[in-house]
Amino acid sequence: MSSNEIPKTPYAIIGGSSTFSIRFPEDLELDDCEVLADNLEFETPYGTSPVFKLFRLGGKQVLTVKMHGWRPNVVTRGVASQQLFWVFQQAGVKKIYAEGGVGAINHLLRPRDIVVPTDYIDRSMRVDVGLGGPYLLIMRQPTCPHGRRRLVAAAEKGAVGRVFDRAIYANTDGRHFESVAEVQALKIAGADVVGQSMCPEVYLAREIGACYARLDLVVNYAEGIVKDWEHEELKDIFYNEPKTIGRMLIDAMRETPVHEDCGCADLRKDTLLKEQ
Template structure:
């Protein structure tokens, strides 16, 4: 079975897959549970980012294990989904956004497969020594973003943007009003807790990665005196998750068989270690 498309998300995405089968994938970072199935006749791997029962908080997600597992199964393209807060009055709750760039404010996560000690191969990527992948000019795969943007138009999404800077925080708490003010000054449009280091790790394994952000709330301080609760976030998310499912289904149908982007060449010129270890 050819498994070239991966989807990372929560339980609301499960319903998309037909003939869903659970699988366990062994990685150097632990065992990762995924589900294989199909959408519109194309084979898909679905990975529940927070676990099947949403028991893994953002700061404890096995990001390296998750991305490695998808690559090991043959995935070349990843569509992720994220619930986010908005820092931009022009991107209100209920809107969808495709980030074109990100700012990283996480603190305690592991951001790289290239730790100077590892020596193994996954897909066509050899992981050894130290490597510095470039995140410019496109941190997110431009081809995949174009497909998702077209899918949003095709299914009639009324409110979406493909120009937004995503700010990732450590979590698990929501941000303070002062933090949001600072993020806005820096150019942030959206804020979430899970998009980094996913996007970086995908680039290190030469995978295409783009994310659909569902805006569930205005961030702290955007509305005077408003107190944010998880229940409010979940309410908006549940109201709009069907739209996200429609976009993903349409995008899978629009996706070309072969990649036409540069993501597959991400490791060219990236290795800084001069000599590959033997064995």
């Protein structure tokens, strides 16, 4: 269903591979959670948006989307991100939680551990993915400290594995997994995990003036780390952990106010590159 009316809400959840196999949030069967609208598509300057869903969570209304907006008929993942965040911008979104599945580069991590990234290394090839805003984006605090704290607290209540409250996320393009040599290069650079979605989302969130935080489920060892990963274990995690991750996101969102002193909004400045 295509619609021109973007619902107004300050809250959004970006679904990734860790909740892809369920109907989020319906399959969580929560008493305070109700879907208000489904199959919402919007025309954006970057093409037709991915399908959104609007749900009620207590007194909040929350926009959500599957797989970071990636889908077969979109030109690039960067374009999918532009469509997604343009809609968030029009909706007035100020608080964003995201999730994904990552490979462990740090050899101390294990499958089913949860990491809440504090920083990133961008090795993607998505150049200058933005919305054209006249801003200087400061990335010294890429993820919201209060959002991270809430995600860690939610994860510690329900995690199957261990929970780590900091990690450096290496972003690559995929859709293939990385080579052994690439993983070793990322390890030398200081990365703990590798995935394909934190960038450009973290930049676009900053551009629209929104707080961004995410949690990631370790689904395999990256190539050359500890041991070769097995497809059956990856499949088992993919189908058996989504409700756990979904509940973490919901628990964190319940506790999230619109306004708080996190400092994220101060890291978007007016550009100095202006015609005189």
